[in-house]
Amino acid sequence: MRTVTKDNITDVFMNYLAEDTDPRMREIMGALVKHLHDFARETNLTHDEWRAGIAFLEGCAAIESEDRHEFILASDVLGLSSLVDMLHSRPEATSSSVLGPFHVSGAPPLAVGGDMKRDYGGALLLAQGVIKDTDGNPIPGAELDIWQTAPNGLYASQDADQDTYSFHALMTVGDDGRYAFTTVKPVEYTVPSDGPVGDILRACGRHPWRPSHLHYIVKAPGYRSLVTEIFPDDDPYLDEDTVFGVRSDLVMTYVERPAADFPAGMALSGTVTEPFLRVEFDVTLSRDS
Numbered sequence: 001m002r003t004v005t006k007d008n009i010t011d012v013f014m015n016y017l018a019e020d021t022d023p024r025m026r027e028i029m030g031a032l033v034k035h036l037h038d039f040a041r042e043t044n045l046t047h048d049e050w051r052a053g054i055a056f057l058e059g060c061a062a063i064e065s066e067d068r069h070e071f072i073l074a075s076d077v078l079g080l081s082s083l084v085d086m087l088h089s090r091p092e093a094t095s096s097s098v099l100g101p102f103h104v105s106g107a108p109p110l111a112v113g114g115d116m117k118r119d120y121g122g123a124l125l126l127a128q129g130v131i132k133d134t135d136g137n138p139i140p141g142a143e144l145d146i147w148q149t150a151p152n153g154l155y156a157s158q159d160a161d162q163d164t165y166s167f168h169a170l171m172t173v174g175d176d177g178r179y180a181f182t183t184v185k186p187v188e189y190t191v192p193s194d195g196p197v198g199d200i201l202r203a204c205g206r207h208p209w210r211p212s213h214l215h216y217i218v219k220a221p222g223y224r225s226l227v228t229e230i231f232p233d234d235d236p237y238l239d240e241d242t243v244f245g246v247r248s249d250l251v252m253t254y255v256e257r258p259a260a261d262f263p264a265g266m267a268l269s270g271t272v273t274e275p276f277l278r279v280e281f282d283v284t285l286s287r288d289s
């Protein structure tokens, strides 16, 4: 095509793709470029605005590292990560939610009934439930990877005062599919906002807060692995999570119980002297097919 115009440039792009381009690549690149071109036409994008966009991408690249995933954070606050999650979630299973950048592999094993709170302050929370299949049967031997922030709102990798694996644990459930652990009541916290993504949030008048949550990855042979989070129903940010992670079936209720109701068979049994919070949250996995 000799004469490229603002109206035909999208078609010209498609014609540039080789005949034998993989069909899915053709579909994705075609749609991506069509939407990019339409976006520029629709907004009458100026050179300065185009440069600002490029500077944003360069700013993300400049601080991207093992511990800082600014591009993923950008995807998170734009709602893209959550949209991709929802496109592929299974209605018969517990909803998935964003992984976030703070999961670490190699978390230490924690027996069912174990304690993650240790000497940290904050309210004591007993979290428990059953890992089950879509018929409601427990899944023996399912593995639950758990992580959350300390009461200061920081993950262990963000905080030199915490051990590498504080508030990270890996639990294998028994034949009854039940998991149980004690921890500190999660707190709301802000996503990192000292980089280009923070600039975008501020430019849009948005806050960087996430509602408090526990992260779970649940795995079992023969089942589709689930990356999810659970959120208390009284959190002030529940309806305005900056990364769009909340789904209605992931909302739980804390019930306050007197110390005398603390159950037997837990690592902290016999030592709890104050009222504690309890939450029961079952997780349903779908078959891996």
Ligand code: BEZ
Pocket (backbone or CB within 6 Å): 073, 076, 098, 099, 100, 101, 102, 191, 192, 210, 243
């Ligand atoms: C998190 O929940 O750990 C998280 C998710 C998305 C972006 C930043 C943090």
Ligand code: FE
Pocket (backbone or CB within 6 Å): 100, 102, 148, 213, 215
């Ligand atoms: Fe988190």
